[in-house]
Amino acid sequence: MTTTDHAARAAARRSAKPGRKVLIRVKRCEGPGKPSRFETFAVTIERGANIISCLQQIAANPVTVEGTRTTPVVWDSGCLEEVCGACTMIINGKVRQSCSCLIDEYAPAEGDVITLEPMSKFPVVRDLWVDRSRMFHNLKRLRAWVPIDGTYSLGAGPRESPDAQEARYKLSTCMTCGCCLDACPQFLLAESPASWDTSFVGAQAFGQALLFNSHSTGAQLKNDRLEVLMGPGGVVDCGNAQNCVKVCPKEIPLTEAIASLGRAVTIRGFTRFFTS
Amino acid sequence: MSELRVIVVGGGLAGLAAAVRIAEAGLPVDLFSVVPVKRSHSVCAQGGINACNEVARQQGYSEYEHFDETIYGGDFLADQHPVLEMANWAPRIIDLLDRMGVPFNRTSEGYRDLRLFGGSLFKRTHFAGATTGQQLIYALDEQVRRYESEGKVTKYEFWEFLAPVLCDGRCVGIVAQDMRTMQTRAFRADAVVMATGGCGLVFGKSTNSIICNGAAAARCFRAGAHYGNPEMIQVHPTAIPGADKLRLMSESARGEGGRVWVPRRRGDTRAPRDIAEADRFYFLEEKYPAYGNIVPRDIATREIFDICVNQGMGVSGENQVYLDLTHKDPDYLTRKLGGILEIYEKFVGEDPRYTPMKIFPAVHYSMGGLWTTYTPGSYAPAAPRTKHKSGSAPPLNAAIGQGMQPGALNNAMTNIQGLYAFGEVSFAYHGANRLGANALLSCIFDGLFCGSSVVNYVRSEGVSARPASGMQPxxxxxxxxxxxxxxxxxxxxxxxxxxxxxxxxxxxxxxxxxxxxxxxxxxxxxxxxxxxxxxxxxxxxxxxxxxxxxxxxxxxxxxxxxxxxxxxxxxxxxxxxxxxxxxxxxxxxxxxxxxxxxxxxxxxxxxASYDATSGAASISLVPIDASLIVPTARTYGKKDTEKPEAKAQPAGAV
Known part of the structure; x- marks a missing residue:
């Protein structure tokens, strides 16, 4: 976050008064294939309010600003402390977690409007809830695990330098939220799982591939992963827009991961060419 | 031949560890979760996971001392044999997680780093950054995904457990509902493992995730499963009040000099920095001159509660007090407490280096849960021993099987045959109070150790001869x-x-x-x-x-x-x-x-038992297994006698 952002946020918070009403404008959709519409709710803001508490307030009394009774808004959430990734949505046009979105910063004045929309690259289940199973599918495709010999007692794992641990830890904080994919021009909505195996996997998968390739036992499957990334939907499909790294809430070095895998894929390509 | 299979309900650490163990043994697993398993509440654990380790061992620590600490920390309410087995198993669990690729913090030589945690004089807590729970669950999630891709585990994510199916006194499956399509149907299984976590939502706002409502446990309770020690609910003294939830603020803030206070005058609306020293009530320091702000956790919790709820002196008339670090050098604070101050800044929007934090105790963990049984292991002293002297030679080696008999069919089984309870939803291990960094351990221990019991049960004569798949519909x-x-x-x-x-x-x-x-x-x-x-x-x-x-x-x-x-x-x-x-x-x-x-x-x-006719719970008292250690007053060496000593808790226990 830049200093200007920080200052602007702080100024907004200072000016925000508890008890004011703000308008939460929500894109609603009753289910797959159903039309979308916007509904606006007036919400009274208490101290510490975030998008979650506003949606909770709406659920208890789902009446629009026009006075029409409607249904509670449906949305996905879990830990509410930005570590599970569930509550991701598009807020005022930008994809992010809704739990860490403070109303005082987004709508500091009486009558300010916040617009909530579901993520754009995943099929909508209902309202703000989307189906992100494609991300988990891609982890299977990339064999994103360490192939251990089983759970019986076989002593410790490999020793690791603090630098290597830090690099892996950073990659391993990915909470599969999908911000990087939603912001990516190359990652497109794919309603049917049939197309997932040939569609662009995106930054999340690249980060995880690098994570497991960086572990000495995980690297046993390195070539399998590189084969997938050489194929359709792999690294060559990356358009280098670098949006992914800008929206990642955990500041994971995604563009570095893509570059690193790009090099590995090239080397793998040469090796395969000369050995086959 | 009909196929035997197991249902695991819950995809946190306990459920995932169980799924891995059971699938590895060759039994198909159906894994049910109300969220994609990677988003389970285990991700919220920060501190670490306890286990005896070589460094501590060479300084005099032992698995036995870990056992002793856990019983003492739990104020002698836990059945003792299972705790002994868990402590003996702990080092193996760390090794296994290490092999799975958990990025544990490292020393300069590349060994796993350790930190000091409440309730122990030895460094015995392993950690991965400030998100140990997240890192552990990811490692287990990855192993389950591997079995899933091999067809050995089938996931039912966004499916909600509604009830166990009971037939001839056995649990033979569950009824569940797809939260998207709302289709409700029964699933057959020869054993069902409940690994559905705690019940923080019963208290409205807590440090728990929004999914921790205890409903799955309640549904088993209403179907006849007993519930043990329901009243044992851990309240953490320092959490960040939020409009939607209460987020934990680590005790290290007080350890680094944080001072707890409220304005002396009720309804004082001035900004904290405008309130002069004389107008501030540092109630912990005044009441407990010896310990000040670092009084044991339960005392801090009770005092903050008293000031706000009974005396109405909370900041701005609300349930909150100041936790003030602003007298400390900001650079020092960044160095020592960077991570946790960032969380506060992110969710409150104020920088605790310059503005006092506002905190209040919050419900954090349920020691109580579904009541379970076990078969004691081989260790059977003629009489219970007195409290272990820290750092002295342990009275027994840490051989497996001394605490619980490995693979015994009833380990972690509820009073309903074939219905098991693992992790926080079980009442075992933590007694009246859980020590910090023991929760992750108990979840994984249940999954791995008691997972073998589930496998043996399913393959036992009485069950495999009458598999659920062959029963009348x-x-x-x-x-x-x-x-x-x-x-x-x-x-x-x-x-x-x-x-x-x-x-x-x-x-x-x-x-x-x-x-x-x-x-x-x-x-x-x-x-x-x-x-x-x-x-x-x-x-x-x-x-x-x-x-x-x-x-x-x-x-x-x-x-x-x-x-x-x-x-x-x-x-x-x-x-x-x-x-x-x-x-x-x-x-x-x-x-x-x-x-x-x-x-x-x-x-x-x-x-607690549920009476289906009246719809009411009734309570009875049943003896515990206290055959290994004699109860002593829980003082943590405190000299001060003006406070009720038996209730002191270790600093740093989470």
Whole structure:
């Protein structure tokens, strides 16, 4: 976050008064294939309010600003402390977690409007809830695990330098939220799982591939992963827009991961060419 | 031949560890979770995971001392044999997680780094950055994904458990509902493992995730499973009040010099920096000159609660006090506490280096849960030993099988045959108070160690000869039918009319949380608990007429929430009744009318049972296994005698 952002946020918070009403404008959709519409709710803001508490307030009394009774808004959430990734949505046009979105910063004045929309690259289940199973599918495709010999007692794992641990830890904080994919021009909505195996996997998968390739036992499957990334939907499909790294809430070095895998894929390509 | 299979409900650490162990043994696993398993509440654990390790061992630590600490920390309420086995297993669990690729912090030489944690004089806590729980669950999630890709585990994510299916005194499956399509159906299995976590939502706002409502445990309870020590609820002294939840603020903030205070004058509206020293009430420092702000955790919790709730002196008239670090050098704070100060900044929007934090105690963990059994291991001293002297030679080696008999069919089984409980949803291991960094351990231990018991049970003569897959459909159809009918009836209450507040599920849920927080957390009294039970009865009456605001047959969250409120009411009643019956103070349970521990009458498990006819919970007291260590006063070496010593907790226990 830049200093200007920080200052602007702080100024907004200072000016925000508890008890004011703000308008939460929500894109609603009753289910797959159903039309979308916007509904606006007036919400009274208490101290510490975030998008979650506003949606909770709406659920208890789902009446629009026009006075029409409607249904509670449906949305996905879990830990509410930005570590599970569930509550991701598009807020005022930008994809992010809704739990860490403070109303005082987004709508500091009486009558300010916040617009909530579901993520754009995943099929909508209902309202703000989307189906992100494609991300988990891609982890299977990339064999994103360490192939251990089983759970019986076989002593410790490999020793690791603090630098290597830090690099892996950073990659391993990915909470599969999908911000990087939603912001990516190359990652497109794919309603049917049939197309997932040939569609662009995106930054999340690249980060995880690098994570497991960086572990000495995980690297046993390195070539399998590189084969997938050489194929359709792999690294060559990356358009280098670098949006992914800008929206990642955990500041994971995604563009570095893509570059690193790009090099590995090239080397793998040469090796395969000369050995086959 | 019909195929044997196992259902695991819950995809946190306990459920995932169980799935891995059972699938590895060659039994197909159906894994049910209300969220994609990677988003389970285990991700919230920060501190670490305890285990004896070589460095500590060479300084005199042992698995036995870890066992001793856990029993002492739990104020002698836990059955002792299972705790011994868990402590003996702990080092193997760390090794296994290490092999799975968990990025544990490292020393310069590349070994696993260790930190000091509450309740121990030795460094025995392994950690991965500030998100140890997240890193552990990811490692297990990856192993389960591997089995999933091999067809050995089938995931049912966004499926909600509704009830166990019982037939001939055995649990032979579950009824579950797809939260998106709302299809309800029965699933067959030869054993069912409940690994569904805690019940923080019963208290409204807590440090728990939004999914930790205890509904799955309540549904087993209502089907006849016993619930042990429901009243044992851990309240953490310092959490960040939020409009939606209470986020944990680590105790290290006080350890680094943080001072707790409120304005001396009620209703003082000045900004904290404008309030002069003389106008500030540093109540912990004044009341406890020796310990000041670092009094043991339960004392800090009770004092903050007293200032706000009883004396009405909370900041801005609300339930909050200042935790002030602003007198410290900002650079020092960044170096020592960077991570946790960032969390505060992110969610409150204020920088604690320059503005005092506002904090309040929060419900954090349920020691109580579904009651389970076990077969004791080989260690059977002629008489219980006295408390272990820290750093002295352990009385026994850490061989496996001394605490619990490995693979015994009843390990972690509830009173319902074939229904198991693993992790926080089980009442085992933590007694009246859980030590920091022991929760992750107990979850994984249950999954791996007791997972083998599930495998043996399913393959035992009596079960494998009559597999669930070969049973008549009657019991399954009836169970599913019952749930479909109940669901339809609830959905039919939906109305477009402006609903009555009294029957609004969200209003009932809010009042339940407020009542439970007021009556059943930090300070409990006979009178207040009785009043709480009256309120619960009122809420139950209102709930019988509950009215939905959404009648949709697709992805209806209002419906799911309303159904869970009924289950939360059942757990709430067990908690309040358990607290009423336990006329003593022990660990997290503090009764002002009975401030001392009463070993003669209450070194016993409070066992809650549900009466399906009356819809009420009843409590009985059952003896515990205290055959290994003699109870002693829980003082943590405190010299000061003006405070009730038996209730002291270790600094740093989470």
């Amino acid at each position: 009657g019991a399954f159809d009836a169970a599913a039918e019952g749930q479909v009918k109940a669901g339809a009836a609830l959905l039919a209450t939906a109305t477009d009319a402006p609903g009555d507040k009294a029957t609004n599920p969200y209003v009932i849920g809010k009042e339940l949380g407020d009542e439970m927080t007021a009556a059943c957390t930090v300070v409990r009294t006979e009178a207040r608990l009785k009043q709480c039970l009256v309120k619960l009865a009122e809420l139950k009456d209102r709930y019988a007429k509950v009215q939905l605001s959404d009648g949709a047959g697709w992805s209806n969250q209002a419906f799911g929430y309303a159904r869970a409120v009924g289950d939360m009411l059942a757990i709430a009643e067990a908690i309040a009744k358990g607290a009423e019956v336990r006329k003593e103070s022990r660990g997290a349970h503090y009764r002002t009318d009975f401030p001392d521990r009463n070993d003669a009458e209450f070194t016993k498990t409070t066992l």
